[in-house]
Amino acid sequence: MRIVIAPDSFKGSASAVQVAEAIASGWREARPNDDLVELPMADGGEGTLDAFETAVPGATRVPIRVTGPDGRAVQASWMLLPPSDGLPGGTGVVELADTSGLPLMHRLDPMNAHTLGFGQAIAAALDRGVSRLLLGIGGSASTDGGCGVLVALGARLLDGQGMSVLLGGGSLPEIVSVERGRLRALPEGGGLVLSDVTNPLVGPSGAAAVFGEQKGADASQRAVLDAALAHWSAVLHGAGLTIDPATPGAGAAGGTGFGLLAWGAELASGATTIADAVGLDAALASADLVIVGEGRFDAQTESGKAPAVVAARAAAAGVPVALVAGAIAASTEGFAAWQSLTELAGGTESAVAEPLTWLREAGRRIAVEVASR
Structure with missing residues (x-):
């Protein structure tokens, strides 16, 4: 499989580069032979x-x-x-x-x-x-x-x-x-x-x-x-x-x-501008799955934040989307899989204390879930 990992930063916890690397590391634990494309995103802010x-x-x-x-x-x-x-x-x-x-x-x-x-x-x-x-x-x-x-x-x-x-x-x-x-x-x-x-x-x-x-x-x-x-x-x-x-x-x-x-x-x-500049559409053209992410997934995400832009372009290309977020406070309908670091860690404090650990675990779990279908 070819997986595009295109998260935003988890503000105050991990940069988009760190998030993408950690998710990729976890994915490789479960599926070491897949082709992973790390494409950190941003919306004009940090990262x-x-x-x-x-x-x-x-x-x-x-x-x-x-x-x-x-x-x-x-x-x-x-x-x-x-x-x-x-x-x-x-x-x-x-x-x-x-x-x-x-x-x-x-x-x-x-x-x-x-x-x-x-x-x-x-x-x-x-x-x-x-x-x-x-x-x-x-x-x-x-x-x-x-x-x-x-x-x-x-x-x-x-x-x-x-x-x-x-x-x-x-x-x-x-x-x-x-x-x-x-x-x-x-x-x-x-x-x-x-x-x-x-x-x-x-x-x-x-x-x-x-x-x-x-x-x-x-x-x-x-x-x-x-x-x-x-x-x-x-x-x-x-x-x-x-x-x-x-x-x-x-x-x-x-x-x-x-x-x-x-x-x-x-x-x-x-x-949108950053997605164009980093070649998101070209990366999606041959992808089997794209993973989006941000610190908090909520109602504001749909207002044009990076995960929403990536997910919309993936949908247009017919590519399933998985979500990794520090906390999830909105509907996950439409996602092929999702993981909340807060739930994985058993609380916000633990998730914030070791975000990379839980990001790796989120990547591993999504890989296992996708592979089991």
Whole structure:
């Protein structure tokens, strides 16, 4: 049999590469002669660089030191994909989670965290002469509307006295004008923002209201940040960077989607774009089974997350799908087999403590189940 193993990361526990390797290891225990294709997936968040590095021949990881979301230096990287037709300088892949992500915070700071480091990595890719940018924006630590990105790319955010404003969502109300004379241009091939979040910038479904709590913002701070983002939108409109704050995806990554749209980038489905880039359809063409996975399989999975995208493409190709998840909180109807690490380990704590052990066991059990049919 030919098995395609295409999981997302189990956030906070194991990268997509580690998940795929562990499932494959378990499968080989039961069926050592099968042909296994490990194809780690992502949707624009954590693991985006890993997915491209694993699947794209000639992909090169470029190390860089940037300013992290709390102001401390962070050792990060971006990915250079080889030149192709129409893209002589190659494609730069930059992952927000790697440069300005929530796990990089020493402590949560919802009012002052920023995306400067993400912008610095984008600027480094531009300095290298890339012809196109793919910008994964999942996992943000901040609600700054992308102001840090724009500052790193050359914009100046000024208060009423013409002085530069501090970074962070809490400082957005102080901005009176944006000086864009030195704002860098997108490369000739443009930029795609990889995200499957469809929230607008502001309002009950906006960046602060929906995602602020996970970044440490209490109810009063979320209200302040929502108003701050509305002000930021008005300031950018006055500077000629006119983007409708109601645009689906503008609220992604604490409004970083909005800032990148204002710069001129376009939004795209993260999981779909990555599936195309890593050659998922070609891998499925000769597969007997595909295994998808993520940390928590629930109702939100169907909103365009990587497992849903992979499963839909497998269904279209007539390939059965098996599921491995840390926890399963939605119907498994339609799956050929499934395993929950929480159930295998006898509880969440045990599953989180040794995810690779239980991932191997999940892979072994699915192999045994498939072989018995």
